[in-house]
Amino acid sequence: MQTKPFRQTRWRLALWYAVVMGFILSLCGFGVYEVMIYAHLVAIDRELKSVAGTLHDSIEPNLKQSGRLELIFHQLLPDICSAKSSCPTQTVYRQGYHTSTKRHILSAIYQGNYYYIRFVDGAGQLIALAGFQPEGLPLAVGQKVWQTLKDQQGDRYHQMSLPLHTQDNRLWGYIQVGRSLKDLDSRLAALKLILGLGLPITVLLVGGSSWWLAGLAMQPINQSYQQMKQFTADAAHELRTPVAAIQAAVESVLRMSYLSESEARDTLKNVVSQNHRLAEMIEDLLLLSRLEEQKILTPQVTCCLNDLVSDLVEEFADMAFAAKVILTSEVRVRKSLYVVGDENQLYRLVSNLITNAIKYTPAGGQITVVLDRSNSHALIEVRDTGIGIAPEEQTRIFERFYRVNSDRSRSSGGAGLGLAIASAIIQAHHGSLQVQSELGKGSTFTIQLPSISK
Incomplete structure (x- = not known):
């Protein structure tokens, strides 16, 4: 509209x-x-x-x-x-x-x-x-x-x-x-009559065509404008929550006539926590903006995906244990797989998918990180047995601040930027990121990257 x-x-x-x-x-x-x-x-x-x-x-x-x-x-x-x-x-x-x-x-x-x-x-x-x-x-x-x-x-x-x-x-x-x-x-x-009647009719037809063409030409601009408005509203909403929490904590302390050391520490911890959330969100927004505008040059470094998957599974083992889910890896290649890119960005890409899988998988569920090869491409799959994603929402989950379930995302501390950052990183590495999901049965995110022989 x-x-x-x-x-x-x-x-x-x-x-x-x-x-x-x-x-x-x-x-x-x-x-x-x-x-x-x-x-x-x-x-x-x-x-x-x-x-x-x-x-x-x-x-x-x-x-x-x-x-x-x-x-x-x-x-x-x-x-x-x-x-x-x-x-x-x-x-x-x-x-x-x-x-x-x-x-x-x-x-x-x-x-x-x-x-x-x-x-x-x-x-x-x-x-x-x-x-x-x-x-x-x-x-x-x-x-x-x-x-x-x-x-x-x-x-x-x-x-x-x-x-x-x-x-x-x-x-x-x-x-x-x-x-x-x-x-x-x-x-x-006869020619005057044809021109006298034909020109106005032609101009009317041109006017109708112009209206249609102008709408067609402005459609991408309008979509960008609507996305910018939505982004501004979402960003303001996300930033308002920690700011309001900090303001409430500070005002409650100011209204108290006496503040004990333990109360002061609790208040400061709350302020630090909300400040950390703000800083993390701002950092994510800056990273996403630079990736989409291609202001960050992707270093041409050889990365071993076997080591990357092994390190990530080991790093998120404690988080998975705390969420009472099982996190495992499955390497289906005998030789190591190598790709060219930024190892830190690839690490962030897979870690965002694992983090989401842990957040949305109920206790007792299972998460598997699979490493495989398909022709000249390396494949990384993050499978979970979580809540799943509805088909009509699968095309929107890579948008900024979009959540399949807002309440669940907020309770887990997310801001809805993880998948948007993952999508930007995969595009910067000339790969693809696809999702297959079914409500109540889980989701599978598949990363495909050009591999090199070494």
Whole structure:
């Protein structure tokens, strides 16, 4: 569960990501729109240049008198209509000449209501026209070669104008070849609609994805934060107990009018005991922190596990006897097993497991420390016939301050750091620590370390 600051941060991350992606997608959409316009206009310009150039080059050498239609006009443009005569409607004409113009090199101008050809004199008066006949389209005679015009319906046309000269180099007039942009405008309108609807929907999808990704990215941070909060609460709770005991002992002494030597000694012993508990807990926390941050370099020293197990069983024999449990060792290898690491840390690793086994094994139980080999690894097993660990708790027992049974742990003086330290030590030695347990039957902790031959 995320706290309010994490939710706010998640919202900000998702919003910024959506805004940035929306801006990028808008730029891409605008780029696609402009590229589409440019590509179509280039294609249209190329077509107009081809048609206008062909007509210009074919007609101009045959012009003898300004403003007069020569025979070449009718040969190239069978449907040409003089402005002084009444022209047939475009629909009837296209039906009559559509098949005959297919064989003509300029037949492209008759394919749909796209192209028109107009011949204008130097004064701007219409001489003749051919092809599609747009209504209300201005003649717009001038120095510009390329023009974009609109007819009465608001449809756009792209037009190219070229001057025509007679054989004696006098200005005959102009040829205007134009093409309707209605198909282009339709495509652009459809593209605008797609972009107008698609971009907001895409941004919403990106926003939802951003929210999910932000949560996914912040999950490890949130887990670390929750672990830090839990650690702070647990550490404060553990430190409060001995501090409260010391404070209570000192206050009780201060309230007494007379303090005998034996009472003073008992009070001081209690204070020393609680102080020792505090010092031990702080030392464990520092060790654990340094191990997890890898601030403690593991010395590359050869350690004999046979001697390590033998020394530990001998050292904890008195503790096991006091707890009325049987502590034994079982060495299953003939030759000594050696590993590389810090002998003191390995000693602490196994001793923590033995200590826990003694604490949680009832009187009359048995604890066995087994030394064995598996391929290129050394195995140390600490088996007990104690209370066992529930399956749902086995994954959490290596967390700091976690206890399977808090009351039992406190009564035995533990702070819940032993297994966390053991896990950190095993990781520093590139090994593994596994647990197998069943309630009421006991637990087995298995240490696996890379072994070396000697």
